[in-house]
Amino acid sequence: MGDAPVIKSTALYYNYSKDVEALVDVNLQVERGSVYGFLGPNGSGKTTALSLLLGLLQVQQGSIELFGEELQANRIGILKKIGCLIESPSLYGHLSAKENLEVYRAVYGASRERIGEVLKTVGLADTGNKELKRFSLGMKQRLAVALALLPSPELLVLDEPTNGLDPNGMIEVRELVKKLNMEEGITVLVSSHILSEVEETASHIGIILKGRMLFQGTLQELHLFQQKRSKIQIATSDNEAAIAVLQDYEPEKLQETLSVTLNDNKQAACINRLLLENGLDVYLLQPERHDLEQLFVVVL
Numbered sequence: 565m566g567d568a569p570v571i572k573s574t575a576l577y578y579n580y581s582k583d584v585e586a587l588v589d590v591n592l593q594v595e596r597g598s599v600y601g602f603l604g605p606n607g608s609g610k611t612t613a614l615s616l617l618l619g620l621l622q623v624q625q626g627s628i629e630l631f632g633e634e635l636q637a638n639r640i641g642i643l644k645k646i647g648c649l650i651e652s653p654s655l656y657g658h659l660s661a662k663e664n665l666e667v668y669r670a671v672y673g674a675s676r677e678r679i680g681e682v683l684k685t686v687g688l689a690d691t692g693n694k695e696l697k698r699f700s701l702g703m704k705q706r707l708a709v710a711l712a713l714l715p716s717p718e719l720l721v722l723d724e725p726t727n728g729l730d731p732n733g734m735i736e737v738r739e740l741v742k743k744l745n746m747e748e749g750i751t752v753l754v755s756s757h758i759l760s761e762v763e764e765t766a767s768h769i770g771i772i773l774k775g776r777m778l779f780q781g782t783l784q785e786l787h788l789f790q791q792k793r794s795k796i797q798i799a800t801s802d803n804e805a806a807i808a809v810l811q812d813y814e815p816e817k818l819q820e821t822l823s824v825t826l827n828d829n830k831q832a833a834c835i836n837r838l839l840l841e842n843g844l845d846v847y848l849l850q851p852e853r854h855d856l857e858q859l860f861v862v863v864l
């Protein structure tokens with residue numbers, strides 16, 4: 565089963581009540597060795613999907629295969645290979661990093677040495693007797709990841725691990741995800757509601773909106789997908805005149821600039837030429853960077 569995707573969900577459906585359909589026809593595929601960024605705004609169904617994958621919610625419709633095996637058929641065997649951080653674990657402020665992990669060691673059947681190993685992996689080996697309450701937010705979250713690493717998982721599932729962190733903490737967690745993937749060979753599924761947050765770490769992206777998958781593919785494929793329907797911002801020596809010149813492109817007037825939606829990147833060159841040919845100086849012609857929310861607006 566070496567080549568089977570680590571995660572494969574087929575037509576996954578879940579509702580919390582008749583009115584709240586949290587997931588509809590979700591087909592997730594996470595390849596071994598990848599970092600999969602699972603993106604969607606709040607309330608789009610990320611935690612629900614991850615909870616189903618981890619057997620924390622019962623599948624209502626559809627199926628889940630992990631490591632090439634049906635989850636239902638071998639729940640315990642499969643879940644042993646997964647480390648997860650789906651909500652903040654209970655960690656104790658008056659205990660050190662090592663003592664906190666010691667509390668959970670028996671639950672995972674991990675050895676004493678394993679505690680030292682995971683602390684080293686997450687960069688907390690030198691914290692000694694320092695109490696958790698004196699840790700930075702990033703250090704606390706790295707300890708939470710260390711806890712998820714105790715059972716030596718092949719797959720790590722992190723649900724919005726940078727939520728609530730300060731910018732430094734976010735960087736620390738991002739770097740850790742990269743390291744776990746590259747140095748330890750762990751497949752990582754990490755969710756977020758901010759595209760830029762996972763763009764740096766993920767090799768693959770899945771985007772979910774209102775319980776439905778909008779996009780799934782490599783990061784490069786996402787960029788192509790974004791470019792195809794991108795917007796550019798334009799400023800010229802006479803924006804009113806530019807609106808008339810560009811009327812076929814249906815420019816939108818913003819405060820200092822115009823915004824044009826492109827169907828194809830080559831149109832930017834045509835627009836530039838058109839403006840120059842009509843005697844207008846072009847001060848600015850640049851792509852609008854899509855954040856996730858914008859991407860959804862553009863796609864729908």
Ligand SMILES: Nc1ncnc2c1ncn2[C@@H]1O[C@H](COP(=O)(O)OP(=O)(O)O)[C@@H](O)[C@H]1O
Binds near residue numbers: 609611
């Ligand atoms: N325990 C629950 N009971 C009822 N509705 C829920 C529950 N958990 C989540 N939901 C609803 O399901 C949808 C998806 O939520 P969730 O999976 O938590 O999204 P995300 O993790 O992307 O923010 C939302 O409409 C949310 O309000």
Ligand SMILES: [Mg+2]
Binds near residue numbers: 610611612723724
């Ligand atoms: Mg969530």
